[in-house]
Amino acid sequence: MAELDADLDRIIPSSVLPPFWAKLVVGFVSLVCFARSYDGDFVFDDSEAIINNKDLRAETPLGDLWHHDFWGSRLSSNTSHKSYRPLTVLTFRINYYLSGGFHPMSFHVINILLHGGISVLMVDVFSVLLGGLQYTSRGRRLNLAPRSSLLAALLFATHPVHTECVAGVVGRADLLGALFFLLSFLGYCKAFRETGNKEGTHSTFWVLLSILLGAVAMLCKEQGITVLGLNAVFDILVIGKLNVLEMVQKVLHKDKSLENIGMLRNGGLLFRMTLLASGGAGVLYMRWKIMGTGPPAFTEVDNPASFADSMLVRAINYNYYYSLNAWLLLCPWWLCFDWSMGCVPLIKSAGDWRVTAPAALWLCLIGLICQALCSEDNHKRRILTLGLGFLIIPFLPASNLFFRVGFVVAERVLYLPSAGFCMLLTFGFGALSKHTKKKKLIAGVVLGILFINILRCMIRSGEWRNEEELFRSALSVCPLNAKVHYNVGKNLADKGHQTAAVRYYRQAVRLNPKYVHAMNNLGNILKERNELQEAEELLSLAVQIQPDFAAAWMNLGIVQNSLKRFEAAEQSYRTAIKHRRKYPDCYYNLGRLYADLNRHVDALNAWRNATVLKPEHSLAWNNMIILLDNTGNLAQAEAVGREALELIPNDHSLMFSLANVLGKSQKYKMNGLLMDC
Numbered sequence: 054m055a056e057l058d059a060d061l062d063r064i065i066p067s068s069v070l071p072p073f074w075a076k077l078v079v080g081f082v083s084l085v086c087f088a089r090s091y092d093g094d095f096v097f098d099d100s101e102a103i104i105n106n107k108d109l110r111a112e113t114p115l116g117d118l119w120h121h122d123f124w125g126s127r128l129s130s131n132t133s134h135k136s137y138r139p140l141t142v143l144t145f146r147i148n149y150y151l152s153g154g155f156h157p158m159s160f161h162v163i164n165i166l167l168h169g170g171i172s173v174l175m176v177d178v179f180s181v182l183l184g185g186l187q188y189t190s191r192g193r194r195l196n197l198a199p200r201s202s203l204l205a206a207l208l209f210a211t212h213p214v215h216t217e218c219v220a221g222v223v224g225r226a227d228l229l230g231a232l233f234f235l236l237s238f239l240g241y242c243k244a245f246r247e248t249g250n251k252e253g254t255h256s257t258f259w260v261l262l263s264i265l266l267g268a269v270a271m272l273c274k275e276q277g278i279t280v281l282g283l284n285a286v287f288d289i290l291v292i293g294k295l296n297v298l299e300m301v302q303k304v305l306h307k308d309k310s311l312e313n314i315g316m317l318r319n320g321g322l323l324f325r326m327t328l329l330a331s332g333g334a335g336v337l338y339m340r341w342k343i344m345g346t347g348p349p350a351f352t353e354v355d356n357p358a359s360f361a362d363s364m365l366v367r368a369i370n371y372n373y374y375y376s377l378n379a380w381l382l383l384c385p386w387w388l389c390f391d392w393s394m395g396c397v398p399l400i401k402s403a404g405d406w407r408v409t410a411p412a413a414l415w416l417c418l419i420g421l422i423c424q425a426l427c428s429e430d431n432h433k434r435r436i437l438t439l440g441l442g443f444l445i446i447p448f449l450p451a452s453n454l455f456f457r458v459g460f461v462v463a464e465r466v467l468y469l470p471s472a473g474f475c476m477l478l479t480f481g482f483g484a485l486s487k488h489t490k491k492k493k494l495i496a497g498v499v500l501g502i503l504f505i506n507i508l509r510c511m512i513r514s515g516e517w518r519n520e521e522e523l524f525r526s527a528l529s530v531c532p533l534n535a536k537v538h539y540n541v542g543k544n545l546a547d548k549g550h551q552t553a554a555v556r557y558y559r560q561a562v563r564l565n566p567k568y569v570h571a572m573n574n575l576g577n578i579l580k581e582r583n584e585l586q587e588a589e590e591l592l593s594l595a596v597q598i599q600p601d602f603a604a605a606w607m608n609l610g611i612v613q614n615s616l617k618r619f620e621a622a623e624q625s626y627r628t629a630i631k632h633r634r635k636y637p638d639c640y641y642n643l644g645r646l647y648a649d650l651n652r653h654v655d656a657l658n659a660w661r662n663a664t665v666l667k668p669e670h671s672l673a674w675n676n677m678i679i680l681l682d683n684t685g686n687l688a689q690a691e692a693v694g695r696e697a698l699e700l701i702p703n704d705h706s707l708m709f710s711l712a713n714v715l716g717k718s719q720k721y722k723m724n725g726l727l728m729d730c
Contacts, residue, residue: 072176072196072199075176075199075202075203075206076173076176078203078207079172079173079175079176079203079206079207079210080169080170080172080173080210082172082207082210082211082503082507083168083169083172083173083210083211084165084166084169085507085511086210086211086506086507086510086511086514087164087165087168087215087216087219087220087510087511087514088165088511088514089511089514089515089518090161090164090165090216090219090220090514090515090517090518091158091161091162091165092157092158092161092518093157093161093220093514093517093518093519094157094518094519094520095155095157095160095222096221096517096518096519096520096523097221097223097390097391097520097523097540098221098223099157099221099222099223101124102123102124102125102145102222102223103145103149103155103160103222103223104155105125106124106125106142106145107125108121108125108142108145108146109142109145109146109149110146110149111150115143115146118139118142118143118146119139119343120343121139121142122134122135122136122137122138123136123137123138123141123142123223123226124136125142128343128344131350132350133349133350134349134350134351134459135344135349136275136349137272137275137340137343137344138226138272138273138274138275139272140229140269140272140273141225141226141229141230141272141273141274144163144225144229145160145222145225148160148163157222160222160225161220161222163225164218164219164220164222164224164225164228165219167219167225167228167229167232168210168215168218168219168228169210170232171228171231171232171235172206172209172210173206174232174235174236174239175205175206175209175210175235175472176202176203176206177194177196177202177239178235178238178239178472179198179201179202179205179206179472179475179476179479180194180196180197180198180199180202181194181238181239181242181287182287182436182439182440182443182476183198183201183202183205183436183476183479183480184196184197184198184201184202185197185198185291185435186242186245186291186292188245188246192246194242194246201479201480201483204479204482204499205472205475205476205478205479206475207503208475208478208479208502208503208506209471209472209475211503211506211507211510212382212385212471212475212506212510213385213386213388213506213509213510213513214381214382214385214388214464214467214468214471215468215471215510216388216464216510216513216514216517217388217390217464217465217517218464218465218468219514220513220514220517220518221390221465221517224465224468226273226274227274227465227466227468227469228468229270229273229274230270230271230273230274230275230276230277230469231270231274231277231468231469232270232273233266233267233269233270233273233277233280234267234270234277234279234280234447234469236266237263237264237266237267237269237270237280237281237284238263238280238283238284238287240259240262240263240266241259241260241263241284241287241288242287243256243259244256244257244258244259244260244263244325245292246259254321255321255325257328260325260328260329261328261332263280263281263284264281264328264329264332264333264336266280267280267281267284267332267333267336268332268336271336271340275450276447276448276449276450276451276466276469278333278336278337279446279447279449279450279469280447281329281332281333282333282442282446282449283442283443283446283447284329285326285329285330286438286439286442286446287439287442288322288325288326289322289326290435290438290439291435291439292322293322296431296434349457349459351457351458351459354393354394354395354535354565354567354568355393355459355460355461356393356453356457356458356459356460356461357370357399357461358370358371358374358399358453358461359453359457359458361399366399366400366401367453369400369403369408369411370399370400371452371453371454372411372414372415373397373400373407373408373410373411374397374453374461374462375411375414375452376410376411376413376414377392377397377410377462378448378462378466378467378470379414379417380410381462381464381467382467382470382471382474383474385506385509386509387530388464388513388526388530389464389526389527389530389531389534389537390517390523390524390526390527391527391531391534391536391537391540392460392461392462392463392531392534393460393461393534393536394534394535394536394537394564394565394568395533395534395535395564395565396461396462396531396533396534396537397461397462398533418441421437421441421477422441424437425437425438425441426438433480436476436480437477437480439476440473440474440476440477440480441473441477442473443469443470443472443473443476444470444472444473444474444476444477445470445473447469447470447473448466448467448469448470450466451463451466482495482498482499520540520544521544524537524540524541524544525541527540528541533564534564535560535561535562535564535565535568535571536561538557538558538560538561538564538571539557539558539561539568539570539571539574541557542554542555542556542557542558542560542561542571542574542575543574545557546558546574546578551578551581551582554574554578555575555578555579558571558574558575558578559575562575562591567598569595569598569599569602569605572591572592572594572595572605573591573592573595573602573604573605573608575591576588576589576591576592576595576605576608576609576612577608579591580608580611580612580615585612585615585616588612589609589612589613589616592605592608592609592612593609595609596609596628600632601632602632603629603630603632603633603636603639604629606625606626606628606629606632607625607626607629607636607638607639607642609625610622610623610624610625610626610629610639610642610643610646611642613625614642614645614646614649619646619649619650622646623643623646626639626642626643626646627643630643635666636666637662637663637664637666637667637670637673638663640659640660640662640663640666640673641659641660641663641670641672641673641676643659644656644657644658644659644660644663644673644676645676647659648676648680653680653684656676656680657677657680657681660673660674660676660677661673661677664677664697668700669700669701671697671701671704671706671707674693674694674696674697674700674701674704674707675697675706675707675710677690677693677697678690678693678694678697678707678710678711678714679710681693681714682710682713682714682717687714687717687718688718690711690714691711691714691715691718694707694710694711694714695711697711698711
């Protein structure tokens with residue numbers, strides 16, 4: 054039994070230590086934590102990734118998934134975020150097919166079950182990381198740390214920072230990435246099953262399978278590829294038994310015995326490192342070829358620190374972001390669906406008190422690293438190094454060190470790194486238990502943390518069930534976040550509470566004077582309330598800030614049309630169509646403008662364009678029928694009406710308009726049939 058397990062003897066009861074019961078407890082607790090979200094709605098990013106994503110629908114060829122990003126845009130598009138996760142999108146598509154449409158319950162249930170499965174797998178992963186790797190003569194892996202692996206898995210299963218991944222459907226990317234990440238690691242461990250850990254021996258099949266599973270993890274979520282780095286660290290420390298401190302000392306002192314270090318003579322280890330490095334490089338190269346060389350297009354509000362001119366300002370803020378992530382792991386009480394748009398103001402000088410946060414973080418990290426390197430206890434060195442590796446390595450893609458990311462803080466990227474945190478926390482409890490006689494007090498603290506975490510998960514899962522609760526929950530956490538106020542306002546506007554929505558939209562614009570989407574939505578409400586002058590000012594400012602904002606150009610045209618400024622309105626509509634060629638609603642509004650100006654041919658052409666782009670555009674069809682009717686073109690009006698009803702057979706407004714045409718044409722029998730419908 055591992056030393057850490059002996060330290061936890063009074064904390065974890067022996068009655069739950071058999072592997073089956075340990076996994077059953079972890080699985081059950083993980084499901085309890087997030088069960089409240091099972092009947093939730095599609096919220097926040099779910100709309101774009103699922104409801105508006107054409108890749109989920111049967112008419113989209115499966116092959117397109119390999120050329121589109123996570124949101125359904127072509128990877129070659131300038132607007133693509135380059136988030137390449139085709140296997141995750143494939144599971145969404147299967148979900149959509151099996152449930153017969155966009156029924157959120159089936160999507161949520163799969164996420165909850167995935168988290169439960171991952172938490173159960175964590176028992177095996179932590180048993181290896183905390184207790185070491187050892188097999189019986191029959192090839193069965195021994196769990197040398199049953200207590201500590203159970204505690205670490207429970208801490209992972211109940212961590213509230215996971216709520217976004219589990220309760221938000223788009224979090225499935227992180228869940229699937231984590232699942233194959235863990236399978237890759239466990240597969241790598243099996244490479245040493247048949248060899249009895251003899252020096253230099255391994256199963257190449259399992260090493261290659263581990264690399265393949267790492268590639269699968271990457272196709273679910275980008276950070277999945279980092280498992281190859283963790284496998285390498287594990288191999289060097291656990292299989293190769295490298296003592297980093299001893300090696301550094303020998304290098305510094307030019308010790309001739311350096312050449313006798315087993316790791317340097319271990320051809321099997323070097324071969325495995327070569328396989329991992331070449332496999333990782335090959336996978337990354339293939340991803341680069343598919344995605345292209347263009348970086349994703351992010352804006353300053355997404356990640357303001359990355360746009361700072363000063364390298365020092367960027368470095369300070371990046372480190373502050375790391376400290377915020379560490380705080381979310383340590384105290385996951387203040388959680389928010391979005392941390393951008395002013396939620397975390399930029400640190401611009403060393404005099405800002407917030408610089409103490411990264412200083413404290415690095416003080417802790419340096420202390421842990423020193424212990425991991427300098428401790429004479431081999432067991433302690435291994436656990437601390439692997440814990441830090443699991444904490445840091447999966448976080449690297451989100452660190453801004455290699456490329457700019459599109460967020461300030463994102464709770465979802467902490468799903469895998471939290472495993473390293475739980476491992477370190479478990480080690481800390483073991484150390485406390487070893488050096489104090491108050492075992493019951495420590496046991497009470499552990500149970501208290503687990504209970505509080507479960508309670509917080511249940512509360513937070515409830516907040517993720519619908520957008521109103523989710524958005525309002527963020528107001529107290531990020532009151533300076535313009536996107537939070539925008540989303541609260543949008544939710545209120547969708548429910549018809551326009552007066553309240555205006556208040557939140559105004560606050561969003563006040564917090565971020567360049568927030569064009571808030572300006573557009575506020576301008577729309579003001580237009581409906583006939584406050585046309587202010588609406589025009591807001592929409593004009595929006596298109597001035599973002600000249601290619603097609604929706605704002607169209608809405609500006611509607612306002613200008615209402616103000617009888619017809620030439621300006623036509624120009625605005627034309628500009629909107631220039632920036633979004635397939636824009637049926639804009640063609641419809643352009644047709645209304647031409648109809649008001651008695652430019653009947655132009656109006657009919659505009660409405661015809663709208664119906665070509667969107668065959669179910671009922672208003673455009675109806676306006677064509679009415680205009681042709683009013684101008685005496687009854688035969689053409691009838692033909693258009695019949696064409697429309699073939700496409701939209703149950704539209705009563707079209708039936709009524711066509712019935713009027715048939716009545717004027719004295720086709721009363723057919724008129725009566727339509728009226729009966």
